[in-house]
Amino acid sequence: MTRIGIVGSEGRMGLALAEAVADAGLDLAGGVDQGGDCARLADSSDVLVDFSSPLALEGNLHAAVGAGIPILVGTTGLEERHHTAIDAAARVIPVLQTGNTALGVTLLAHLVKEAASRLGPEWDIEILEMHHRMKVDAPSGTALLLGQAAADGRGIDLASHSERGRDGQTGARKEGAIGFASLRGGTVAGEHSVILAGEHERLTLSHSAEDRMIFARGAVKAAQWLVDKTSGRYGMQDVLGL
Template sequence: MSEGARRFAVIGHKGRMGRALADAIEQAGHEFRVGVDRGGDPEPLFGQCEVAVDFSAPDGLKASLAAARAAGIPILIGTTGLGEEHFAMIAEAAKAIPVLQTGNTSLGITLLAHLVREAAARLGPEWDIEVLEMHHRMKVDSPSGTAKLLGEAAAEARGIALTDNMESGRHGFTGERRRGAIGFATLRGGTVAGEHSVIFAGEEERITLAHSAEDRAIFARGAVKGALWLIGREPGRYRMEDVLGL
C-alpha cells in the first residue's frame, strides 16, 4: 500500500457495487479496511477508517449515518430509492460531518447533469423534457436514482419542483402532455449497466444529451474520487458537482 493511502469502510460490500468499490479502492492505492453487510452494525468498525461509502439499501441508512457521526468521518451515499425521511436524516447528519449524497457517482453523469441544467435554464417551457433510462433486469427501483438526478437538474434550472411536475408510467388515455412537465420512461432488461438520455423536444427540433455506462466500475471509480475529496472537508452537504468544481 502506498504512502498516503486512505482507509475506507464500505457498507453493502457483498453487493455488485460493493465488490466493484473494493477493487477500485485497492487499484487506486488505498485500503479497503472495513466491509459491512445487511444486518451488520457499522458503529464499532468505523473508528478504523477515514471515510465511509454506502451503496446498500435505504433501510440501513440510519445506522450508517449514526456510525459515521460517532466516528467523526465523512460518508458518501450512493444508495438509491431514498425517500423524504432519508433526506431529512442526511440533512441532520450533515450538521456534524461531511456528507455527499448522489444518485450517481459517475463523473460522466455528473457532467451530463451540469449540461442538462444549462440547457434547461436556456430553453423555455415550450421545450418538452423527457428522461429515458435503461438498466439490467435485476434493478428494483424505478425511475433510477440517476434519472431522478437528471430530472432534478432540469427542474432546478427552471425554478420548479420535480415532485409537482413529474410524469411517469403513462398508460392508456392520458390526455395531452402537460406544459412544463418533465417526463420519465423506464426500460429494464439484460445486463445493461446504465443508459440515460435527456431529450429536449421543441418545435421541429430536438436536442438529446446522453450517457452510456459500459461497466459499473465507472461508478466505483467516481465514488472513490468523491470519497477522497470529502476527507478533511467541513461538515455539510456536498454533491458530485463539487468534486468536479462545477
C-alpha cells in the same frame, strides 16, 4: 493513506468498490453487509462509502456521526425521510449524497441544467433510462438526478412537475412537465438520455455506462475528496468544481 470502509460490501457495487480502492492504492478498512456492525467499521475508517439499502441508511449515518467521519451515500430509492436524516447528519459531518458517482453523469447533469435554463417551457423534457433486470427501483437515482438538474435549470419543483408511468387516456402532455420512462432488461449497467423536444427540432443529451467500475472509481475519487471537508451536504458537482 485514506482508509475507506464499504457499507454493502457484498453487493455488485461493493465488490467493484473494493477493486477500485485497490487500484487507487488506498487502504480498504473493511466492509459490512446486512446485519454487520457499521459502527465498528466506522471506527476503523477515515470515510464510509454506502451502497447498501434505504432501510440501513439511518443506522449507517448514525455510525458515521458517532465516529466523526464523512460518509458518501450512493444508495438509491431514497424517500423524503432519508433526505431529512441526511440533512441532520450533514450538520455534524460531511455527507455526499448522489444518485450516480460516474464523473461523466455529473457533467451530463450540469449540461442538462444549462440547457433547461436556456430553453423555455415550450421545450418538452423527457428522461429515458434503462438498467439490468435486477434493479429494484424506478426511476433510477440517476434519472431523478437528471430530472432535478432540469428542474433546477427552470427554477421549478420537480415533484409537482413530474410525469411517470403513462398509461391509457392520459390526456395531452402538460407544458413544463418533466417526463420519466424506465426500461429493464439484460445486464445493462446504465443508459440515460435527456430529450428536449421543441417545435420541429430535438436535442438529446445522453450517457452510457459500459462497466460498473466507472461508478466505483468515481465513488473512490469522491470519498478521497470528502475526507478533509467541513460538515455539510455535498454532491458530485462539488467534486468536479461545477
